Amino acid sequence: MSSVKLLSDDELSPAARAVFDDIRATRQNDFVNNFWRALAHDPIQLERVWNQVKQVMGAGALDPLTKELIYVAISVANNCEYCIGSHTAAARAKGMSEAQYHELLNVIALASQTNKLATALRVPLDARFAEPPEG
Amino acid sequence: MSSVKLLSDDELSPAARAVFDDIRATRQNDFVNNFWRALAHDPIQLERVWNQVKQVMGAGALDPLTKELIYVAISVANNCEYCIGSHTAAARAKGMSEAQYHELLNVIALASQTNKLATALRVPLDARFAEPPEG
């Protein structure tokens, strides 16, 4: 069903196992989802992607739930069924209410529509939006 | 440069003018950007899209800035240059800091990458993510 075998824990290379250990420790959860089991055939990429997830998705100027909503939005726009399923679940696990979920869908639906109208009409960008801010 | 003429205020039909009046009153700003000037050839669609914007983008379970970040994210995923330019400006006008902007870009970049890995590897969705929540 997948393009590579999903590796079970006892099929991992030592390098991949070290990343899985960090995933479990960071999430404080023994469950490791299929995405990482597919990526584990390439431990260097596995480690790079996991490190990027850790750096990007934690708290910062944006809170973790806001980041998760953005992640779902991109996954919907990119039609990634796996990512929509897993990140919608992650957003709920981080506290997304059903009201927030429906507002997220409302924004996705609106933007998907206006994006295509602006593109079809080839609307030129207003001068005031074209320039970057100072500094 | 555009697929239709951008209508100036004195070229609007009465129905389109009424929508422009509402845009100005709602935003408390006399400026009406090019998107609406292109859409104004079709007053029924103009009114429907504007009403949807008003319903969706205001405060609710998600705050207006979070919605604007999601809007930018979708616009980037959809490659709508007009929308990226205008909604990045709108997000800044609603208080997006440059630190928040860079975190938004970080999430977009991460999700765009992992979306394609999950798609390429045809990773099956974990059973626990597949089912909708109760109720």
Place this chain on the structure above:
Amino acid sequence: MSSVKLLSDDELSPAARAVFDDIRATRQNDFVNNFWRALAHDPIQLERVWNQVKQVMGAGALDPLTKELIYVAISVANNCEYCIGSHTAAARAKGMSEAQYHELLNVIALASQTNKLATALRVPLDARFAEPPEG
């Protein structure tokens, strides 16, 4: 299997039930497909989308079958499997012949190909195509 529970008729809120009644009356058909059962968790969006469908997809300057063909084309370009399945069926129900279906596929295949050639070659738009028509 879906991100929300598909609501059966007896799980609908009164607001959602009113929209379902209108769907059934408009289509003169008791069957309500899964798309609306998923959307029914958010009655405001359900009503807005259904009203838009009614306004847009009826007869006008373009006939309903032509609109359905365009709908299928967009759904294919956007990779929406649900929409491809349901709107291909809708087009057949509105009278699309298999010969018409194959011509639709021929145009989709041709445009998908030439779109990418023009994009890859970064072909500048000919001056005569760049300007909107008068009036």
Place this chain on the structure above:
Amino acid sequence: MSSVKLLSDDELSPAARAVFDDIRATRQNDFVNNFWRALAHDPIQLERVWNQVKQVMGAGALDPLTKELIYVAISVANNCEYCIGSHTAAARAKGMSEAQYHELLNVIALASQTNKLATALRVPLDARFAEPPEG
């Protein structure tokens, strides 16, 4: 501005010139647009694409204007600015009224929106839409 030089008539190879002659004869118009001038570096592809355009876009079970509307729809969904500009012009040249153009935009906007809702909600295809027709 483009990724290859746009070839003028006196820079064409004999094989490319023969295709240009056929474009002019078929269209009964001396103008050859930039797309073909970019493609002319590869006469085999030039001929193959042109022959496909001739086979697909003529009258058949669908009329040429309907095909042009579908072409515009795909080009919008694919964000091909060149193709949107040139095929919107082509549709107008084939008789598309402004009312038809706006209805086309209405369908594109609607489908772009519902496509993303169905994708985000991971709506399963109704059994009655899943099976191909008999024969």
Place this chain on the structure above:
Amino acid sequence: MSSVKLLSDDELSPAARAVFDDIRATRQNDFVNNFWRALAHDPIQLERVWNQVKQVMGAGALDPLTKELIYVAISVANNCEYCIGSHTAAARAKGMSEAQYHELLNVIALASQTNKLATALRVPLDARFAEPPEG
């Protein structure tokens, strides 16, 4: 499950059968995959697509495996699950090692990420990249 019935060998029209014969002779393999069985309802398109595959995917300035890797990359970017599955298998059949496969995934992941950063930031193309080469 598909939008048209997948035709078995004894359901083919004579024109479609001739194409299937050529597919089998060219590939020196009796197996004909589902893509062609779906396309066989339209023998003219079937023949045109098959001829294009034969012309494009053979050895030339690029070797067949490199072309297959590019084919997988496009299929991933376009989210075509059928094409990802069949062309990943084809690449392996043409000798793609698992190390090569993982490097392909690394490039796809990197480009998908940087594409969206450049788009989000609306980076203007450097003058030295904008012009086509001489000749």
Place this chain on the structure above:
Amino acid sequence: MSSVKLLSDDELSPAARAVFDDIRATRQNDFVNNFWRALAHDPIQLERVWNQVKQVMGAGALDPLTKELIYVAISVANNCEYCIGSHTAAARAKGMSEAQYHELLNVIALASQTNKLATALRVPLDARFAEPPEG
């Protein structure tokens, strides 16, 4: 014109300057293109993306030109004009002949077409392509 100011060398933070130094040393070229000048506002992302480029795009199981061709293919599929321009130039700088470039375009055009046919027809993946290889 861009969403952020493109930073000149004397506007760089020390962290961003260190990355620019490494870009120049690695490429043995003083020129730093606009993509990095836009990204330099976020030195952590700048460094992460540049390190990924160094890890992924060098020689390995695939040669650098093949990787660059795949990069162009993804950029075309994603409609990133900046990336198409800069990576087409990069591919030429790495030795891509015009014959190779045209074959790349041929594969992109073919795959973009067949992807959409398989998607439109909802072709089920053949059993023999569905399973991952052993090991």
